Amino acid sequence: MSPTGRPAGKSGSAAPASSPHIIAIANQKGGVGKTTTAINLATALAVLGYRVLLIDLDPQGNASTGLGIDYANRRAGSYALMAEDRTVNDLACDTQIPSLSLIPSDNELAGAEIELVDMERREYRLAEVLSPAEAPLAYDFILIDCPPSLGLLTLNALVAAQSVLVPLQCEFFALEGVSQLIRTIERVRRAFNLTLRLQGLVLTMFDRRNNLSELVAADARSFFGDQVFETVIPRNIRISEAQSHGKPAHLYDPKSSGAQAYDRLAEELVMRTRADPPRAARS
Numbered sequence: 146m147s148p149t150g151r152p153a154g155k156s157g158s159a160a161p162a163s164s165p166h167i168i169a170i171a172n173q174k175g176g177v178g179k180t181t182t183a184i185n186l187a188t189a190l191a192v193l194g195y196r197v198l199l200i201d202l203d204p205q206g207n208a209s210t211g212l213g214i215d216y217a218n219r220r221a222g223s224y225a226l227m228a229e230d231r232t233v234n235d236l237a238c239d240t241q242i243p244s245l246s247l248i249p250s251d252n253e254l255a256g257a258e259i260e261l262v263d264m265e266r267r268e269y270r271l272a273e274v275l276s277p278a279e280a281p282l283a284y285d286f287i288l289i290d291c292p293p294s295l296g297l298l299t300l301n302a303l304v305a306a307q308s309v310l311v312p313l314q315c316e317f318f319a320l321e322g323v324s325q326l327i328r329t330i331e332r333v334r335r336a337f338n339l340t341l342r343l344q345g346l347v348l349t350m351f352d353r354r355n356n357l358s359e360l361v362a363a364d365a366r367s368f369f370g371d372q373v374f375e376t377v378i379p380r381n382i383r384i385s386e387a388q389s390h391g392k393p394a395h396l397y398d399p400k401s402s403g404a405q406a407y408d409r410l411a412e413e414l415v416m417r418t419r420a421d422p423p424r425a426a427r428s
C-alpha cells in the first residue's frame with residue numbers, strides 16, 4: 146500500500162491517491178466469528194486512524210445490526226451496490242466510530258444469490274464498484290463480511306478483494322472446510338483475480354480453560370505455519386454483549402480482553418500488509 150491520507154475527493158495534490166486494501170472475511174462455516182471479526186477489526190483499524198469501510202455482504206445483516214443499524218432502519222445497501230449500479234459514496238453511512246463507514250446489508254440481499262446469476266459480469270459486480278476507473282475510493286481498508294457459503298456473494302467478495310482473512314473457531318472440526326476454502330481461493334485467483342492471496346487465518350473464541358482450544362491452535366499452526374496470525378481472539382462475553390447493544394467491543398468495553406485482542410489484531414494486520422501510518426500519525 147502506498148501513502149494514503151488525503152481527504153476524500155481532494156484533487157490537485159501532487160501524489161496520486163492510492164487504492165484501498167480490500168480484504169474479504171470469509172469462511173463457509175457459520176458461527177466462526179466472521180462478523181465479529183469484521184466489526185471489531187474494522188473498528189480497531191479506524192481507531193488507529195485509518196479510513197475504513199465495512200461492507201455487510203451477508204443477508205442476515207449481523208454486521209449492520211452489530212454496528213447499530215437495525216433491520217427496520219436499513220436503506221439501500223450492498224444489494225443496491227451490486228445490482229443497481231449505485232456508488233459507494235452514495236451508499237456508505239456513518240457509524241459511531243468517526244473514520245468507520247458502513248454499507249449495510251439491505252433487505253433485498255437475500256434474493257441476490259439468485260438474481261445475480263442472470264446479470265452481466267455477475268462475478269465482477271462488487272469488484273467494479275470498489276475499484277472505479279476514475280479514482281480510487283478514499284479509504285485505506287475495505288473489509289467485506291461474507292455470508293456462510295461459497296455462493297455468488299462470497300465469489301463477488303473474492304473477486305473484489307486483494308486478500309482473504311479466514312476466522313477459525315477454536316472448536317471441533319475447525320479445520321474442516323478450510324482446505325475447500327483454500328481451493329476456492331485458488332480457483333478464483335486463476336479464473337478472475339490474479340492478485341488474490343490468503344491474508345491469513347485468525348483463531349477466534351479461544352478458551353484458555355479448554356484443552357481443545359490449545360489443540361486446534363496447535364493443529365492450525367502446524368498446518369498453516371505463519372499464515373496463522375499470532376494474535377488470538379479469546380472467547381469473551383463482552384464481545385457478544387457489545388453486539389447485542391449495537392456497538393463494537395471497543396466502544397462497549399475498551400478494556401475487555403476481546404476489544405484489546407482486536408486492537409492487537411489490527412496492529413498485526415497493519416504490520417503484515419505494511420500499511421502506511423494513518424493520517425494523524427503522519428502529520
Ligand code: ADP
Nearest residue numbers: 175176177178179180181350379380381384385
Ligand atoms: P459468523 O459471522 O462467522 O457466523 P459471528 O461473528 O456472528 O460468526 O459469531 C457467532 C456467535 O459467536 C455470535 O453470537 C458472536 O457474538 C459470538 N462470538 C464471536 N466471537 C466471540 C468471542 N471472541 N467471544 C465470545 N463470543 C463470540
Ligand code: MG
Nearest residue numbers: 179180203207
Ligand atoms: Mg456472519
